[in-house]
Amino acid sequence: MKIRYAREALGIEEDEDVSVLIGNPNVGKSVIFSSLTGKYRDVSNYPGTTVEVSKGKTKIGTKRETIIDTPGAESLTPVSEDEKVTRDILLGTEPNQVIQVADAKNLKRSMMLLLQIAEFDIPMVLDLNMMDEAKARLVDIDIDGLKEELNIPIFPTVAPERRGTSALKRGINKARVPDIKPDYPDEIEDAIDELKDLFGSRGTALLFLAAPNEMKEFIEEKMGSEEREIAEDVLGRLYKTFSQDLSYLITLSIREKAENIFSKFVSKKEIERTTLKKKINDLTMDPWTGIPIFFGVIFLLYQFVGYIGAQVIVDFLEGIIFGEYINPYIEDLVYSSIGENFVSTILVGEYGVITVGVTWAIALILPIITTFFLAFSLLEDVGYIPRLAAMADRGLRKVGLNGKAVLPMVLGFGCDTMATLTTRVLDTKKERIIGTTMLALGIPCSAQLGVLFAIMATLPFYFFFVWAGIVSSQLLFVAWSASKILPGKRGDFIIELPPLRVPKWDNVLKKTYYRVVMFFKELVPLFILGTFLISVGKITGVLDFLIKALEPLVVTWLGLPAEASIAFILGFLRRDFGAAGLLDISVRMTNVQMLVAVVAITLFVPCVANMLVIIKERGIKTAMAIIGFIIPFAFFVAGIVNHLINLFGGLL
């Protein structure tokens, strides 16, 4: 992400008057953004990243104003990708003013962020949001005193109730450059003085001192070799002076000042009643009640996404709407207009781009991602998501992940392809690889799960436990081994637990809508490309070749009938097709053969769309390594099951 192109990247003209909304995570920026801009908004990924940025327009008096909502940031010295984007927008769009949104009950943290923004000499206004919660917790803020201290306009708001928001909107024009600075150690202060012209502002110079590596691109864009040398010299001098980390020293100074402001203008009346709200908050985290609540939420989430979304709605859309009405119509249309040839096979043949690919995207993926994001946005708005992650942390740590992985894993039971996209929320490369592998290896998506359950129903009931036991033990074993073998680290788990709130439905629906649109746009081409590749494989005979090539292995090592190899290749197109293929030939197989086949197909390759997502997200090399591991491993495990059972004949 090139800093200089921030305006261009966000589609903003050079002469537009731009206000940037900045704030710590979860302070209510999105709600403020909505009330400032009204309906119109444009959500996009920041170029080169997966981070959402919203842009909107508004009119203040007669002046047109562009407003940008940035991702929540604790600090401008970036630790996360979100914070990087926020910093780049601040540096790159050269905003006319910054609107900082603060959580009134957590003013100290907001002050730390404010002190960093203040160094950029950009006019600011401060929005003290969540005044209702501050009041409920008996936090008292001397707003007039604070105004004077900071030298900027301050507006108290309660965003969801639109209290104070119109005053805030009118006040944007009154933004002023804040007049407040932390007391840095003298040597650092001198260094800032020397560097501020080189970097354009004190703030940028500070970002460089605190994390020079993070500012590489900026320096490369803006400085010649001579200037770079000066900067390096100043830095070298500081490294000699201080034994501690510079970013630590800078943060300490900022913190001290924030503390100072906080204690001067914020007071809290000591006695706080234990409210019902607080009790409910505690219940969700207490081990005795929190764990049952956790499993309850996971269960409901799965019921909603995996059952209602992925089965009820999908069956209706795919089976009836597309199966009985749309697809027959389109098939007729295509065949009657161009006849049976290469093109019509690609479009509406057995694996046609339209009859399979588009149907798949709209009838299958759309309901799954819609139900998922509806549930997710609701849980997010209520404030339960961080609690969900916290409760799952201990378990996931054992396999080299942390609590944040809970959502991708649960979502995997809905759709692995989609879930693989969401492994982006994981902090480190190592975690993303482990998560992706787990999803691809042993988490059956709901479509496949449905067929697997149908197969299980034809077998003695204890086969279900044998199957589940084998698959889950292999899954955990692989993840655990990967966490030991792969280099790199697991990300730290530190997460803020916001108070639980009553959901605001318009906020939930808006977020759901933008997310569905974004993910849908990303996924659809992959599904279409996937079916296209399969069609080409079919026409060129590659598919038949693969089926033939797989046969000996299927017959000798797995001890299955030769036709089973078709099911495995079909599973590559769509995981549930593979399982359905097994169901078709189940009459010709013994119970043990069915078990072996089901184990193999559960562990066997992810579907083609999932594979494309893995390539897209992890890169071709890692993707090949993951697939190259899974295919032999699935056959290995299933083969071992086959041979063990034969060895101890009649065991089952």
Added chain:
Amino acid sequence: MSDEITQIEVDEALEILWTLEEEGKRDRESFKKKLTNKEEGFSEHRRRFRHGYREKVTQRVLAILKKRGLAEVEDTDIKLTNKGKGAARVIVRRHRLAERLMVDFLDMGKEDVERPACEFEHLLDEEVTDSICTLLGHPKECPHGMPIPKGKCCSSGKKTIEPAIIPLTDLQVGESAEIAYIHTKDHPRLHKLLSYDIGPGSEVQLHQKKPVYVIKTGETDLALEEEIIEDIYVKTLD
């Protein structure tokens, strides 16, 4: 080098007898082995205990202990007298407190502290020992899990004005404390903690330990994994 037995060696002999008694041993053979075993990491002055000298040195040390009324020898058994116990207790206390100090504050490994602690124990006077004890929050065990003999400061522990420093993991649920320092070399982690206002001087309340640690700072509730909490040391407030 003279064969004179120094005070330092007497101290160490007492320390050995104390640890042996903790293990339930009193025999002369174990004592001799420990006293003359270079591998245990004891300092320079043991180097001269070469083969032939071992028995001789043991005899000499025991003779001095007996003469000073610190230990009694009966057949193959050696027993600390009450006076000897008192003296040994002080030395063991210093040694184990020194170990705690080095492990908790100086980030040294448990395995690496034996030798320096040994040097340290001869340098501390009672006052310094008690201050260290208080600073560490009157710890009950050394890093190896052996009990630390109590000092004067420990019994008056609750009344001391100086706040005690303990790992945040040792705080009771519901208690508040002020962060003394964060012990990590991981800069991104430190930075992240600081931006949540978790840093020296911040007041935190431990809300729960299971299934995850939850702490409260200001009006923020944070869930953190144990690995991070273990890096945080606090002064208890009351």
